[in-house]
Amino acid sequence: xxxxxxxxxxxxxxxxxxxxxxxxxxxxxxxxxxxxxxxxxxxxxxxxxxxxxxxxxxxxxxxxxxxxxxxxxxxxxxxxxxxxxxxxxxxxxxxxxxxxxxxxxxxxxxxxxxx
Amino acid sequence: xxxxxxxxxxxxxxxxxxxxxxxxxxxxxxxxxxxxxxxxxxxxxxxxxxxxxxxxxxxxxxxxxxxxxxxxxxxxxxxxxxxxxxxxxxxxxxxxxxxxxxxxxxxxxxxxx
Numbered sequence: 001x002x003x004x005x006x007x008x009x010x011x012x013x014x015x016x017x018x019x020x021x022x023x024x025x026x027x028x029x030x031x032x033x034x035x036x037x038x039x040x041x042x043x044x045x046x047x048x049x050x051x052x053x054x055x056x057x058x059x060x061x062x063x064x065x066x067x068x069x070x071x072x073x074x075x076x077x078x079x080x081x082x083x084x085x086x087x088x089x090x091x092x093x094x095x096x097x098x099x100x101x102x103x104x105x106x107x108x109x110x111x112x113x114x115x
Numbered sequence: 116x117x118x119x120x121x122x123x124x125x126x127x128x129x130x131x132x133x134x135x136x137x138x139x140x141x142x143x144x145x146x147x148x149x150x151x152x153x154x155x156x157x158x159x160x161x162x163x164x165x166x167x168x169x170x171x172x173x174x175x176x177x178x179x180x181x182x183x184x185x186x187x188x189x190x191x192x193x194x195x196x197x198x199x200x201x202x203x204x205x206x207x208x209x210x211x212x213x214x215x216x217x218x219x220x221x222x223x224x225x226x227x228x
Binding site: 035044045046047050059060061062095100101102103104105106107108 | 116157159164165170176208210212216219220221222
């Protein structure tokens, strides 16, 4: 059974940093690209980043480019999202999702940016 | 960036009704190389993570009931639920994966009367 478990969220002040993790199981993690997708409270879905299976390519939404970094450790079956210079508009539930089609999603982790 | 426009934003129907919702993209999602439309539909039930229903505009994921039907090509796409059930209460999102950045529509909220 595919499982994706996010962690690392919390309440932080504007300008601070946070690193999210997503631990994968139930599939060959090293064979799939992975996404981070977020959802602000009561809002729609916003794709923010993708990393290829071998980390050879990374893509970002303009809203996070230069502030967020997606990475992965295939030996640990773990996806990361390093978030710097956080803003109030980054407040959202953050999901990791598997594969180009995002066919499996985690339960999400909440990030709140507030003074 | 490709803009995805969904309509209506919400609709209320009775169980057993047929429902159609629209998704339009600002550019064609048809890949001439692979002869497929790079368009997915997701279902997000209250309090849950989104779930992939349909990819390549019309290919249902394993386990998705056949009452969910995706159609369309190019820039115009439709999700039809042939006979709505109470458990279909959700927000439905379309998403293009033709080019980066990937983009979602704003969603159609389905309510059951």
